[in-house]
């Protein structure tokens with residue numbers, strides 16, 4: 001019996017990405033609303049009663065509205081996988097990063113509500129959580145993160161601006177230091193101190209680098225770059241999608257080579273002479289940063305019983 005899935009917001013950037021990936025999943029049957037009913041709560045509620053999982057690919061407020069509809073349905077409600085930021089650190093929601101810790105896949109498998117991680121947050125948490133868990137980075141360490149994303153990260157509006165040539169070649173943004181991914185990065189990297197996060201967007205469609213520069217002698221154990229790399233490799237040993245790669249000797253890295261995949265690559269660029277390192281995660285913002293992660297979570301959710 002195929003599992004029935006409804007993507008709320010299916011016509012958007014993330015929704016289209018998930019739909020494309022679902023097309024290759026024979027065990028999953030897609031249910032949709034007629035175009036004119038897409039934003040009709042009654043039609044949405046009726047459809048939700050007939051599916052196993054609803055995937056939310058909506059702006060935050062719309063995602064909250066659909067969750068409220070589901071909660072009003074009681075035990076007839078479907079399980080929910082939310083790609084928005086709305087529930088990332090909300091009570092009763094499981095964070096959809098299976099590689100976070102050993103018990104996370106099982107937690108996702110049995111959860112009623114799963115929140116798909118943010119694209120930048122995926123890279124930042126993948127780099128930092130294992131190092132905090134290993135005691136190499138203290139939870140109160142002053143972490144600074146910078147990143148560059150392809151413009152598809154901004155959704156339909158930003159895509160249209162870039163494709164019409166109405167956008168700068170490169171832009172640093174969110175310099176009020178209130179980016180919406182910081183709460184989930186702090187929570188799931190287990191940092192007691194709010195990290196600084198400075199994102200940017202470049203004139204390329206997809207792909208992403210998330211970087212965390214570190215003064216090695218500021219870490220209590222004064223580790224080598226190789227120690228950080230070894231701790232990451234130990235955490236992700238056997239992982240299907242997350243790989244620790246050797247840092248390029250050229251000292252250069254581009255953001256697009258993982259586009260179209262659900263892969264996430266981690267590197268430690270270090271100078272022992274300077275006792276400095278830059279931790280870098282590479283991913284596709286629409287892949288492991290969105291629809292690839294959503295499929296990974298959906299597959300786990302459909303294996304388990306909530």
Ligand SMILES: NC(=O)C1=CN([C@@H]2O[C@H](COP(=O)(O)OP(=O)(O)OC[C@H]3O[C@@H](n4cnc5c(N)ncnc54)[C@H](OP(=O)(O)O)[C@@H]3O)[C@@H](O)[C@H]2O)C=CC1
Pocket residue numbers: 008009010011012013014015038039040056057058059060062083084085117118119152153154155156157285286289290
């Ligand atoms: N782009 C990315 O790289 C990523 C985005 N996300 C998150 O996923 C969510 C969607 O983002 P993205 O796909 O980029 O955004 P888009 O703007 O590309 O798509 C959003 C879609 O939701 C539709 N929509 C809006 N309100 C409603 C509603 N009440 N009921 C039904 N549909 C509605 C929109 O329709 P209409 O245009 O007609 O209003 C649009 O088709 C956001 O929360 C975003 O933060 C997560 C990971 C990565």
Ligand SMILES: CC(=O)N[C@@H](CCC(=O)OP(=O)(O)O)C(=O)O
Pocket residue numbers: 083084085117118119120149150151152153154155158180181199200201
């Ligand atoms: C370039 C750009 O604008 N990127 C978006 C990231 C979108 C995203 O992935 O946000 P959620 O996954 O949290 O919904 C931003 O910085 O808001």
